[in-house]
Amino acid sequence: MAIGERIRFFRILRGMTQKHLGMTVGFPEKSADVRLAQYENGSRSPKADLTASLAEVLDVSPQALSVPDIDSYTGLMHTLFTLEDLYGLKVRELDGEVCLTVDVRQNKDAARLHEMLCSWREQAAKLEAGEISKEDYDKWRYHYPEFDKSQTYVKMPSQELNDMLVDIFTDEKVE
Template structure:
C-alpha cells in the first residue's frame, strides 16, 4: 500500500475528513482538504516532519504510515500488517509456532489471493519433497505468474484459429 493509500486508510479509521486532518496539520481554509487530497492521490509526497505529525494524530508508529522498508525487521512487520488490512493475512498459532494464513472471511477459498498462496504452497512443497530444485523454485518465484501452473486458466483460441478449425472440421464431415 503506497503512502497516499495509507494516509487515507488511517484517516478513515479515525473517522476524519480530509479537511479535518489538513486543519490539524496546520493547513487553513480551502488548502487543508486540497493538500490532503494531493497526498492521498500521491500528486504530492509529504515530508518526513508532516508524516510524523500525521502518525501522532493517528496515534500510530511512523512505520505504519510510510511505505515499509522490508529490509528491516520492523519494516517487514509493518508490511505484514498492511497485508492483513488489505488481504486478510493472519498469524495463527499452530502447535506453538506462528503460521501465516488467509482469513477466509476476507479471502475466501477460491479467491485470487487464495489461489496464489496455494500455487506458492504447491511449489514450496515440491521443493521440500525434492521434486524440483532450488533453481527451479527460484525461477518460478522470480518469473511469477508466468510459470504458474496451479491456476487452471482456460485458454481460448483466437477467433481466427477457431474459424479455421470449424472450417476444416466442416470439410471433413462432408
C-alpha cells in the first residue's frame, strides 16, 4: 500500500475530511482538500517533514504511513522475497496451511525480526483472549515500536566512559 493510501486509510479511520486534515497540517483553507487529494491519489509524495506532521495529526508513527509499496500481489511477493534474503523469512507448510517463519540462525537481523514478530503475536494473543481492546491493539500497531514493552534497548556509553575503558584494557595488556 502506497503512502497516499495509508494517509487516506488513517484519515478515514480518524473520521477526518481531506480539508480538515490539510488545514490541520498547515495548508491554506482554499487548497487544503486539493493538496490532500494529491497526496492520497499519489500525484504528489509528501516530504519527510510533512509525513511527520501528518503522522502526528493522525496519531500514528511516521513509519505507519511510509510502508513499502505493496499495491500489487507481485509487489507484495517481491517484498516477501526481500525479507527472505535479508531477515531469514521462510515459507513453510504447517498442518496443511502455508505460513511464514523466521530462521533465527540466518543472522542477527533474523533473530531480531523473530523477537519483533513474537511481540506482535503476544499483542494479537491478548486481543484474542480479550485482555486488550481492538483500540489498544491498533494503538500498539500504529505506534510501533513506541508501545512495545517487550523490546530491550541498549544504551551506549558516553565517549568519555568509552575512552576510559579502552585505556584500562590497553594498560592491562601492556603490563
